[in-house]
Amino acid sequence: VVAADIRNLADEEVMQLVAEGSPRAFELLYDRHGAAAFSLAYRMVGNRVTAEDVSQEAFLSIWRSRTRYDPSRGSVRTWVLGIVHKRTIDALRRGAVQERRREQFEGVEERQEAPERTDVEAARREEARSVRTALDALPADQRRTIELAYFGGFSHSQIAELLDEPIGTIKGRMRLGLEKLRHQLADFAAGEFA
């Protein structure tokens, strides 16, 4: 496959080339999903240096364990973001970014928006807005619990302690919150978010 052709390939096909050890395919994978990966890490750790470290680790682990992508488990983007999420949570749990985490969830965080350059990016920004709207529509305690867990990297027992609630309540809220989110997003989930 020559370079010009690669850019027209679907993510799943790009992953096949990555599995064969193609740096160009890997570069394309990064070009497509690197910003989303970095943005997720940045949202979680709250500073660019750590976000860069974690993103680099995640992408290198993708490069070095190229075979693990399984199309039956979802899109490449979801898979990449799942790896970044897990890596970042591990870093958070190991105390790499201890101090300012709570502050991040108490107050306003720094926002540095990337410019919208392409239609794809514009569509993704629209998607982000939809998901945020759905999150905002959740009861406040459910939304907060989900955010502390998913973006804060806090375990359910830590959240129970933080919010001074029983662990059972926290677990229930997580499940219920996801349930509601699923309903709200049902329209999107079938199509645009696949």
Added chain:
Amino acid sequence: VTTGDHTTYRDEVGAYLLGALSDAERASFEEHLAGCPECREELERLRPAADLLPRSVEQVEPPASLKRSLMEVVEREAVGAAGGARAPKRRPLAERLRGRWLRPALVPAAILLAIAVGFAAGRLGGDEERTLQATVNPIELPDAGGRLQLEGDGQDGAILRVQGMPSLTSRRVYQAWVERDGMVQPEQTFEVGADGGGAVAVPDDLSDADAVHVTREPRGGSRAPSEQPILTVRL
């Protein structure tokens, strides 16, 4: 909580999807999941909602250095793989010793006899056996740990056991190092099993050693470490 305690696990589906379980809880949940179609169904039902969460994040521009450094590594490793040779392409030493955690070893590479771990293990187990815990690089090895078992002051060497280590590509191996007065001496290379566990004998006199380190190296081992240690036991 037993594997069969379905109600408990069912309540954890949300926490699992959000990454809010501890490692032990997650492992136990996954074990339950393997035998519980109902929980699997619930998980798959709610997964799309969790999968959308990262997409709610406002997009920020990653620094150009991220792509640059990623592609440097990827190009280098791809060249090594394409060559298919036993001598993978290596980075210049100065670059690889970023942060200079050690001065280069003055001791020439030891002739590394393959000493069976079992043999070395047989020599341990005396009255004064000590076990020292390893510290690990949490980014590289989020789930790993290790311990060094040595007898008395370590004159007769030691065994390093590791667990939770990622398996490496076929071109790379783990290698142990012994540090003394800021210099490192290469020790044996080793691999880990599918479960991430492994062991390597360090058959040196460790009584004057400061630490035992582990790095990832090209197959065959290196004379000087290619990276910062990812696992260290201080003596």
